[in-house]
Amino acid sequence: MTRYLLKRIFYMILTLFIVATITFFLMKLMPGSPYANEAKMTPTQLEIMNKQYGLNKPIWEQYLIYIGGMLHGDFGTSFQYSNQPVSSLISARLGVSVQLGLQALIFGVVVGVFVGAIAAMKQGTWADSTATVFAIIGKSVPNFVLAVILQYYIGLKLGWFPIAGWGSFSQTILPTLALSVGPLAETARFIRTSMVDTLSSDYIELGKAKGLSRTEVIRKHAMRNSMIPLVTLIGPYAVALMTGSMVIENIFNIPGIGEQFVKSILTNDYPTIMGVTMVYCVGLVVILLITDIIYGLIDPRIRLTEKEA
């Protein structure tokens, strides 16, 4: 297990290095400069600014300087937000996106499992059809459409929750609901399919024959086995949700990282682009590793090392 982990960590670092390199050079291919007032600056002034920020150096030299800084934990300072270190910009905003993403993920998965399980157990009844329709709608309606609807009806017309903003728990409810509809629908669909399969297995029949109650059969046997495919689904979903959604963040005035990332690309804010990309990338590789480990834990048939296999 330790050897496996070390090997995986080595590959993770290699992946991060490759991503950093590719992103850096792709980023430099983008047209324009990182200066907000570029349209009004004279060529001489642009030259002075480039010198000031080291952008007049050859790209390979800029790359070495950047990688060197990154190894020391220095992501540089933002161009958009004058003098703000990228690290503090990310830390101020990432927490918000992670909180919202986790809330949406937990709510979506829990309710999704619940709905999927009901649909599977009541297969062919109105409950199943309702859950299926719900899952299709949830999967096909974009979350921002739902966000606008929730905001208008629940926020403005009924006044149950704040229309927008960030700070209190109540302000997180509507964006959480809007964001969770995707994972909810997906989970429900997955759980239903996988549980229908499981429920027709021999060991479930055996459990029932042994006199176990319906709830016990579901909880102890059917549920655990139906959850395995869900783990693969949740990993990438977790990263996607926690790294922020630009549209949802904009609709609900949430100071998250998603919108910031898009804006940094549009404004050629090189240090921020690199910083956020690396944070995303670390998040993704770590979560994939955790997913693999969890996989092994919930399904003993899946082994982590070749030796054990």
Add this chain to the structure above:
Amino acid sequence: MKFKKVLTAGAVVLTSAAALAACGSNNSSSGGSKKSINWEESAEIPTMDISKATDATSFNQLGNVTEGIYRLGKNNKVENALATSTKVSKDGKTWTFTLRDSKWSNGDKLTAKDFVYSWRRTVNPKTASQYAYLFEGIHNATKISAGKAPVNSLGVKAEGNNKLVVTLDKRIPYFKLLMGFPLFNPQNEKVVEKYGSKYGTASKYMVYNGPFVQKGWTGSNLSWKLQKNPNYWDKKAVKLDTINYSVQKTPSTAYNLYQSNKIDAVMLDSQQTKNLKNQSGYTLRNTAATFYLQYNQKKKLFQNANFRRAISMSINRKALGNALGGSNTPADSLTSKGVVNYNGKDWSSIVGSKEYSLYNPKEAQKLYKKALQETGIKNPSFSILSDDTDAGQKTTETLQSQLEENLKGLKVSVSNVPFKTRLSRSTSGNFDVVVSGWSADFADPISFVDLFTSKNSNNNGKWSNAQYDKLIADSKVTADTTKRYDDLEKSEKILLQDQGITPLYYKTEAWLVRPDIKGIVYNGAGLNYNFKNAYVSGN
């Protein structure tokens, strides 16, 4: 049965959570006292450092939390702020300002030295200010920015605590307007040095001398407030206690918040503008920005003035405005509407060309045929470059269909690219026709007409006219105001007659502002919002 219980329990938990959360929502409503207003900004504040600011949000904040020599009142009227009197030498090159006694928000005495420090800091190439070009004309400013002269050789000095003397290399006719722009406001050296690289990156790393002080801005957050500054020299004139700001990026959210009384002003998008035109509080703001076409003069087709005129006359600007939605106004001049008032008239109506900027397809067709004969081109075609924004796409689509319909045989293609790409292609001359926009930094026609002098880096199409260049150069040196405006008028008329550029529309913003909020001064150029005398009526 058991399952039903679980279901019921789940439902109860969810409902209770929702009910609890709903109770909590009362805390989140923003301040509603009668001496406070809730205002929206469309973007985060990038910086509060005067020397580094480049955008409207930053300057709007700085203009209300700092105070300079002058403050701009209604219609860009220059009013004394820290200055009590101004003396100008006969040649217009030496300005002496007498400053009143005043204090910083931390209690420090504000002196003329704070202006000297601020200006030197901005032009210092090490500061890397993107706005240093506005100092051009102040003695040695350009040389210092280029690193070719020492910073202390800048033409500004303090004589005692209350006298500021500015020396110019040449007369700057709009110098007074510049002195009302927050870029020229003072900075407290002690505070700048104390905070170092943190200066201006959050409310707490700043010191103020304006009508308000800023609280709660942490660097990139979406809400903060301005509070009345007890150390402000004219605090009696300040009626508001608080301005609560929030950043609104989605028009529908902002309008929902306006309807639920959470914010008091909202900028409308094109659809909302259409629907809410007759609602009370509907306000139009001239943003001092004009959108226009630039023609690449390296291409034979565009060297022909009749061809350019034919294009201009084939454009139905009203239909373009309708396609864009919103409140944009058709343009027939380069200088935007509502920027300069001269002899009681809006400058755009003085220079606006009715001859070539009006929709006249018949005349356009004639000019077009003539142009083809003159150039010998048989199958004319070109591409229009613009941004990939909604407005950019609607502009190119509308122009494409109008031009192809009105000029028989002309083939027009469109190219919509991201803003930065459009900018870099414009600068490098990689286009046939480009849709460009310009907003003025100060309310003077020169901030527009200067763009199209032969050597200006923003003259992307490289249109050139010797007489035009001469008139602009003359306008910059003459001491006679009437002659100056004559020169500027003549020059812009030449540009429009020749259709060196083709004006399309003046950008106008539509807002809903709660009708009981009064006294806000809005100017399209320079500092947009001045809240010094704003108040809520009935209080």
